[in-house]
Amino acid sequence: MIHNETIDTQLNHRSIRKFKDQTLTKEQLETLYSVFGQTPTSMFMQNASLLHVTDPEEKKKIQKLCNQKYVGAEGDLFIFIVDLYRNQQIRKQLDKDDGRVHTTDIFFQAMEDTLLAFQNVANAVESMGLGYVPLGTVNDHPLDLLKTLDLPELTFPVLGMQVGVPDQKPQLKPRLPYKFTCFEGKYNKDLNVKELKDYDQVVTTYYDLRDANRRIDSFTKQITGAKLNNHETDRDQLPEELHKQGLCLDWK
Amino acid sequence: MIHNETIDTQLNHRSIRKFKDQTLTKEQLETLYSVFGQTPTSMFMQNASLLHVTDPEEKKKIQKLCNQKYVGAEGDLFIFIVDLYRNQQIRKQLDKDDGRVHTTDIFFQAMEDTLLAFQNVANAVESMGLGYVPLGTVNDHPLDLLKTLDLPELTFPVLGMQVGVPDQKPQLKPRLPYKFTCFEGKYNKDLNVKELKDYDQVVTTYYDLRDANRRIDSFTKQITGAKLNNHETDRDQLPEELHKQGLCLDWK
Numbered sequence: 001m002i003h004n005e006t007i008d009t010q011l012n013h014r015s016i017r018k019f020k021d022q023t024l025t026k027e028q029l030e031t032l033y034s035v036f037g038q039t040p041t042s043m044f045m046q047n048a049s050l051l052h053v054t055d056p057e058e059k060k061k062i063q064k065l066c067n068q069k070y071v072g073a074e075g076d077l078f079i080f081i082v083d084l085y086r087n088q089q090i091r092k093q094l095d096k097d098d099g100r101v102h103t104t105d106i107f108f109q110a111m112e113d114t115l116l117a118f119q120n121v122a123n124a125v126e127s128m129g130l131g132y133v134p135l136g137t138v139n140d141h142p143l144d145l146l147k148t149l150d151l152p153e154l155t156f157p158v159l160g161m162q163v164g165v166p167d168q169k170p171q172l173k174p175r176l177p178y179k180f181t182c183f184e185g186k187y188n189k190d191l192n193v194k195e196l197k198d199y200d201q202v203v204t205t206y207y208d209l210r211d212a213n214r215r216i217d218s219f220t221k222q223i224t225g226a227k228l229n230n231h232e233t234d235r236d237q238l239p240e241e242l243h244k245q246g247l248c249l250d251w252k
Numbered sequence: 253m254i255h256n257e258t259i260d261t262q263l264n265h266r267s268i269r270k271f272k273d274q275t276l277t278k279e280q281l282e283t284l285y286s287v288f289g290q291t292p293t294s295m296f297m298q299n300a301s302l303l304h305v306t307d308p309e310e311k312k313k314i315q316k317l318c319n320q321k322y323v324g325a326e327g328d329l330f331i332f333i334v335d336l337y338r339n340q341q342i343r344k345q346l347d348k349d350d351g352r353v354h355t356t357d358i359f360f361q362a363m364e365d366t367l368l369a370f371q372n373v374a375n376a377v378e379s380m381g382l383g384y385v386p387l388g389t390v391n392d393h394p395l396d397l398l399k400t401l402d403l404p405e406l407t408f409p410v411l412g413m414q415v416g417v418p419d420q421k422p423q424l425k426p427r428l429p430y431k432f433t434c435f436e437g438k439y440n441k442d443l444n445v446k447e448l449k450d451y452d453q454v455v456t457t458y459y460d461l462r463d464a465n466r467r468i469d470s471f472t473k474q475i476t477g478a479k480l481n482n483h484e485t486d487r488d489q490l491p492e493e494l495h496k497q498g499l500c501l502d503w504k
Contacts, residue, residue: 002283032434036433043388046433090445105488116367134294181289184304187303
C-alpha cells in the first residue's frame with residue numbers, strides 16, 4: 001500500500017454525524033469553493049453549483065425535510081446542485097433557445113459534474129482535519145427543498161453535506177474486500193454469496209462494537225432486507241420531480 | 253487560501269491526455285482499489301464496481317467506441333460501473349426477489365456511489381504524481397461497451413478513466429470564478445451574462461496560449477454553441493439503454 005497524506009486520509013474516511021458548535025472560517029469556505037471549481041467538468045460546461053445554507057429558518061426546514069437531526073445543526077450545511085439554469089440563462093440572454101439543456105444526456109453530465117465536485121470538496125474537508133456526512137436525504141423531497149432555498153427551474157439537489165469539527169470518533173466501517181468490487185481484466189459474474197461469509201462476520205462485529213444494544217445486521221442481511229425490499233417511498237417520484245424542474249424532458 | 257498536500261494537488265488538477273509508455277504497479281493498483289472501497293456509499297449498499305481493462309483487443313474496441321486516441325493507449329484504462337447486479341445476485345441466491353434494484357431511486361444512489369468513487373480514486377491518482385483524464389465517452393455506446401467487457405444486466409458504465417505517468421504539462425484550464433458557482437446563503441437567480449466578460453477573456457487567452465492555430469472560443473460562446481445546440485446524438489438513447497440493462501424500469 002502506498003501512503004501519503006491524501007491517501008491516508010481517504011483510507012481513514014468515516015462519516016461524522018456529531019460536530020462541535022463552531023462554523024467554518026471564511027478562509028476554509030473560500031478554499032472549499034476553489035476546490036469545487038477546479039473539479040473535472042464534462043465538456044467544460046460547469047453544470048454544478050454549491051449553496052452554503054446560512055439562514056437558521058431554512059436550516060430548520062431542511063432538517064425536517066431530511067428527517068435527520070444533524071442536518072443544519074452544529075457545523076455548516078451545503079447543498080450540491082445540478083445546475084442547468086446558469087447555462088440556460090447565458091443562452092437566453094444571448095438570444096439562443098434552450099438547446100439541449102432539457103435532455104437526459106445533459107442532465108447526466110451535470111450529475112457527473114456535481115457528484116465529482118462533492119467528493120473533491122469532501123476530500124478537501126478531511127484534509128483540513130474536518131469531518132462530514134453526505135446527505136442523500138436531500139432527494140427525499142427535492143421540490144420542497146428547492147422551494148425553501150428559492151432555487152429556479154433546471155436546478156436539482158443531488159447531495160447535501162454537513163461539515164464541521166468532529167465531536168465523535170466513530171469506528172471505521174468495513175467495506176467489501178476489493179476482490180468483490182474491483183476487477184482485473186474481467187468482471188466476475190459468478191459471485192457466490194457464500195464467499196461473503198467472512199465479510200458478513202466483520203460487519204456484524206463492527207455493529208456489535210458500535211452499539212451492542214441495537215440490532216446487528218450483516219451485509220447480506222441488509223441487502224436482502226428492508227432497504228432493497230419492495231416498498232413505496234417518496235423517492236419513487238424522482239422522475240416526475242425532475243420533469244417538473246424541466247430536466248430529462250426527453251425521457252417519457 | 254488554506255494549503256496542504258491534498259488541496260494543492262486539487263487546485264493544480266488538469267486532465268492529462270498523453271502518458272509515458274508504462275503501466276501502474278501492483279502496489280499502485282491495490283492502493284487505488286482500497287481508496288475506491290472506502291468511498292462514502294449510499295445506504296451502505298456499495299453499488300459501484302471498478303474494472304481495470306487489460307486485454308489489448310478490448311482496449312482497441314473501447315478506443316473505437318469512445319473515439320479518442322488516448323483511450324486504452326499508454327497507461328491504464330479503468331471503467332467505473334454502476335453495479336446493481338451484485339446485490340441482485342445476493343438477493344437471488346438468498347431466495348429474495350429483485351426488490352427495488354430496478355428503480356430510478358436505487359439507480360441514482362448507485363450513480364452517487366460510482367461517481368464519488370471516481371473522484372476519490374482521481375485524487376489518489378494525482379496524490380501519487382500520476383495523471384488522468386475522465387472519459388465521459390463511455391456513455392456514447394454503453395451497450396456495445398458492456399458487451400465488449402462481458403458485463404451483465406444491471407450494470408452500466410458511468411465514467412472511464414485513463415491513468416498514467418504524465419507526458420505533457422498542460423496549462424491550468426481556468427474555471428468560472430466561484431462567485432458564479434458557490435453561493436453564500438442565497439442562490440443568485442439574476443445572473444447577467446455581461447458579468448462573464450472578464451472570464452470570457454481569460455478563457456480566450458487560455459485557448460490562445462494552448463494552441464494559437466485552433467479556433468478560440470470564450471466560455472459563453474461554447475455554451476451558446478454546438479455542444480448545447482439542438483442536435484441528435486447517440487446519447488439520446490440513454491433512457492432506452494438503461495431500460496435494456498434492467499435499470500430505472502419505473503421511469504416510463
